[in-house]
Amino acid sequence: MRMSGLNFEAIPExxxxxxxxxxAPVFALLAAILVISFGEQVWLSRWMPVTLAATHLLALGVMAMVMIGSLFQVxxxxxxxxIPIRGWKLHLFHLLLVAGVVSLSSGFLGWVSFSLSFALLGLxxxxxxxxxxxxxxxxxxxxxxxxxxxxxxxxxAVLLALGLILLSGYLWGVAPGIGKSLTNLHAGIGLFGWIMLLIMAVSFQVIPMFHVTPNFSSxxxxxxxxxxxxxxxxxxxESFGVPLPGGWxxxxxxxxxxxxxxxxxxxxxxxxLPDVVVNYWKCGLGSLLLACLLLFSFFLPLDLLPWPVGWQTKLEVFIGLLFGLGFVLAIxxxxxxxxxxxxxxxxLQRAMMRNPIAMIPLPDHYQLISRVHMKWQFHLYIAVMLSLVLSFMMPSTTAIMxxxxxxxxxxxxxxxLGALKQYRICLVNLQSSFEQFKK
Structure with a gap:
């Protein structure tokens, strides 16, 4: 079936x-273990080794992992x-990416050389x-x-190039001498380029489709x-010396x-009707609004900032977590x-079309992931966000978050995993139905 650019025949396995x-959940657990181990050190500076390691576990191991997986389907x-990556190439790509994320985070902690992550992530x-x-x-x-x-x-692509340049600075000292502006550009393109642009691209299509809302105008x-x-x-x-302020x-x-x-x-x-996914969107967009407003406060004169002395460093980390945990991971x-x-x-529908004489009742979405489990997942997300605010105010509670x-x-x-288990059960039932019909 192919219409208006859609091609369901090309859908991958x-x-x-x-x-x-x-x-992604495995890397999320690794990031959590890392933060539990180092505790409130993550609030000392966004340049702390543990903060950098946890940030890249989340950015590459969780966010990028889900976004890349979704692109294969989208x-x-x-x-x-x-995307023409399948078979052994897909296995190898996934393996190298996982190994690259692990080696990069380990490199920030001083456990391995950055040369390994440079090669693995670059490839x-x-x-x-x-x-x-x-x-x-x-x-x-x-x-x-x-x-x-x-x-x-x-x-x-630009984000990857900047990351490799920064890693080359660690390895061989060849990064351009523009100070932390290159790191800020790397973070900015990651947040506002790769992540925001992709979320916008997908949301313009899926929000009207999944939630029956008015279309976004052109x-x-x-x-x-x-x-x-x-x-x-x-x-x-501006990062490379051109005097054009105001980009942020x-x-x-x-x-x-x-x-x-x-x-x-x-x-x-x-x-x-109540919808947990809509609640995720609303909370995520609310977190994005708050993160942007807090980031905007950095551009005000220092004497107008309402923050106590010494809070700006913590605030930088908080904004990053609010954007990452509150917005991106909510979506x-x-x-x-x-x-x-x-x-x-x-x-399952495609499997039934290949065996049209073997008909079985297909599970609906809430049989694959129940409403109760959806609510538990959302409530845990809300608990994370509340604990984020608590740990910002009281860094000693960071392990709770x-x-x-x-x-x-x-x-x-x-x-x-529960949804995949139901999928396998349906495939077995489909095959069994087909065999019985042949007899």
Missing amino acids: LSAPMRFYLT MPVLCGAA SLGYFVFSLLRVLFWEAQGQQTRLPISLAVLAL GWRYGLIGLLVIGIVIVSL LVCIVASILYSIVTLERLGKRKRK IQGMLLKIVPFLITLH ALLFALNWAMIGYNI
Whole structure:
């Protein structure tokens, strides 16, 4: 079936995205163990080794892992073209990426050399970016989604290049002498480029589709993406010495506008039944708004800042966690509750089409992941966010936040595994039905 750029025939095997989805909770648990081990040291500075290690476990091991897995599924559905990484290449890519994330975080802690992560991440992410850009430029359709996804992947390419340059500085001292501005650019492109652009690209399609909301107008879609890209370009030029201030403010304004517009769309959804995923979106967008407002306060004159002396360093870490845990991981958690049952149902339907004489009742989404388990997962997310505020005020309670975070992602892993168990049971029943019919 192929229409308007959609190509369901190109959908990959279920194992393609699921391997990344199941890897993410493992890295979340590793990050939690790391924070529990070092406690309140994470609040001393965003440059602390433990903070850098935990940040990259979350950014690469959890966020990027789920986003990459989702792209394997999103590309055929929204852009009509599959990512040409399959079979042994997919196994190798996943293995190198996992090893690269582990070695990078270990490198920040001084356990291994950065040369290992330089090679592993350069090869794995470089191969993924090259493969995806080739598909986007030459095969993809669906212009509304193709353009923002292309921009997000280009941002990932720049993000990878900057990361490798920073690692080369650790290894060989060849990073350009522009101080911490390169690190800030690396973080900025990661947050506002790769992550924000991809979330925008997907949300413009899935929010109206999954939640029956009004469509995002073309003005908002292209306007928000264009504004964000302009801000990223200005920030990049400023980082390399071009006197063009204001780039960060443009990115902040674009993110605030996106939050407001998306919340407005969700407020007009036609299906008014309670929905945990909608709650995730609302909490995530609220966290994004708060993070942007706090980040904006950094651009005010120092005498206008309301923060007590010595809090600015802690505030930088808090904003990063608010953006990461509060916004990005909220959207990821909510989308997994929609995507995993959707994928399983889709693949079960394809299996039944291959054996049309073997008919079995398909489970609905809430049989794959029950409403009760969804609520428990969401309540644990809320507990994490409340404990984040508590640990910001009282750093000695940081271990509590990490423990709740571990429980939250253990629940996510449990929900995904439970859904896959139901999938395997249905396949067995389908095969059994087929065999009985032949007899």
